[in-house]
Amino acid sequence: MAKPATRILFAWQEMIDGNSRIAGYRIQPRAFSDCDNIDGGALEACLQQENARQFASRRPLLIPLTTSQWSATDFSAVIATNTCFLLTDLARQPEPRQLIDAIHAAGAKVATYHGWSTDEEDGTADWPVDLLLFDFQEAPLAALEQRLRALRRRRPEVQLVADQVHTWPEHRLCQRLGFTFSIGGFAASRDEEAPTGKISESRLVVIDMLNQIRSDAELKDIASTAMRDPAVVVKLLDMANSPLYGLPRKVAGIEEAITLLGRDALYRWLSLAMFHIDADSGRDRTLLVIALCRGALLEGLVGNADRQRADELFLVGLLSVIDCLLGQPMADILNRIRLPEQVAAVLLRNEGPYARYLQLAIMIERCRLDQAVVLAGAMQIAPAALIDCYREALGWASGELGK
Structure with a gap:
């Protein structure tokens, strides 16, 4: 593997699917050097350090790439089943189809940005790309709907990605319009359309246990609180009986399990359990x-x-x-x-x-x-x-x- 000529920081942007889950990522590279340009060799080497191939063997990974970076570098070491090169300058190439065919032949998918034009027919929609990205904020909604309907008739197999999606309601609108994924800064934001929820009994139990640990309550009192919810009890017993602790016998009592885990490990797990307990949605x-x-x-x-x-x-x-x-x-x-x-x-x-x-x-x-x-x-x-x-x-x- 070539030594990177520069250090590169990758920001990983979530691609959210119709189930509100993270389906994959688009990476955004930034070089720390006197020059902001990233040559293909440095990009490829840093992608290997990021284990991009391993990730793309499981889920889609969009990697922004210029045609010059592709032409100058062998990216085969980072290509897996779901590797998708997002060609940022494809529209400026004289023979875009040849470039797309070459990337497909190497085993990767191809994505590009949809280019809005005054013409009803836009050339990017007819290229044999696998994913097509739209700037959700760029065009009026009516024009976007019209373009998507026409595209779906001509290219039903292409996956559509809405970029610059800012809220969960916008994401749901994109799903109704036929987009496969949404990208934007909304994943960690409040869903303003969601009803104000009541905290479930399981999560209330977790909160009470957290407070008891912080106040140095007796272990028997913490165990008594845990027993208010079977899901918490089962998980704690599973943890105590994991191979990590290597006990010769099974732990059957909740107080013994809490003693074994210790207050620090228990506090950390309970903090995580706020997300795991009752986590029945993709969001x-x-x-x-x-x-x-x-x-x-x-x-x-x-x-x-x-x-x-x-x-x-x-x-x-x-x-x-x-x-x-x-x-x-x-x-x-x-x-x-x-x-x-x-x-x-x-x-x-x-x-x-x-x-x-x-x-x-x-x-x-x-x-x-x-x-x-x-x-x-x-x-x-x-x-x-x-x-x-x-x-x-x-x-x-x-x-x-x-x-």
């Missing part, structure tokens, strides 16, 4: 992946040098979308949960020493990479450390997609 699973990625990134940026700080930053990332999950204002939710003051300060008021960490994670999610690099520098975080932590966090969190 819940999407929020779980986003929350895990944020938490792991913030934790990784601190490392093991300050374990308490790292644990609290993990909580910040994990709980930063809890209002979206439960459909209630953050203040109402945190009134129920006893949290460290610095964690509550950033979640409620975007204040305190942890606020910049959460801002950094959100900047990367929203592809504001230049701002992320500036903020990381102010926090004395090197670009290389940021790249490595983000890669590891996303790899761990996206593993939830297959569970």
Whole structure:
């Protein structure tokens, strides 16, 4: 594998499907060098470091690519079943079909952006691409509907992707219009059309247990709370009996299971259980992946040098979308949960020493990479450390997609 000529940070944008789940990602590269241009060799090498081929063996991965990058580089090492090269300058090529055929012959799919023109017939719609991206904000809705109907008649096999989707209602509209996927910054946002939900009994049990751990309650009292919900009991027993602990016999009692797990591990699992318990929708699973990625990134940026700080930053990332999950204002939710003051300060008021960490994670999610690099520098975080932590966090969190 060629050594990368430059460090590249990839922002991974979720592709949300009709079930509100993360179906795949589009990556956005940013180079940290004196020149913003990324040559094909550096891009290919960094894609290998990102394990792009492994990911694309399971789910769609859109990789923006120029024709010059493709022509100058052998990308075979990063091509898998669901690798899709998003050609950003295909419309300017004299022979686009030949280029598309060459990429198909290499085993990858091809995507491009739909180009709006004054003509009813747009050339991009007739190219043999596999995915066609539309800027959802670019054209009036009536014109978009008309173009999509015509395209569906001519190219029923092509997958349509709505780009620049800002809200969950816009995503649902895109599904009604016939789009396969939506891309935008809406996945971690509140769904304003969703009814204000009542927190389920299972989640109330989890919240009560979290509060008991924070207040150093007796283990028998924590166990008594867990027994109010069978789902919590079953999961805790499964954890205690996992091969990780290597016990010679099965643990059958909930108090013994809690003793075995320990307060720190139990508190971390209960925080995750806020997402797992009653997570019966694709949107819940999407929020779980986003929350895990944020938490792991913030934790990784601190490392093991300050374990308490790292644990609290993990909580910040994990709980930063809890209002979206439960459909209630953050203040109402945190009134129920006893949290460290610095964690509550950033979640409620975007204040305190942890606020910049959460801002950094959100900047990367929203592809504001230049701002992320500036903020990381102010926090004395090197670009290389940021790249490595983000890669590891996303790899761990996206593993939830297959569970």
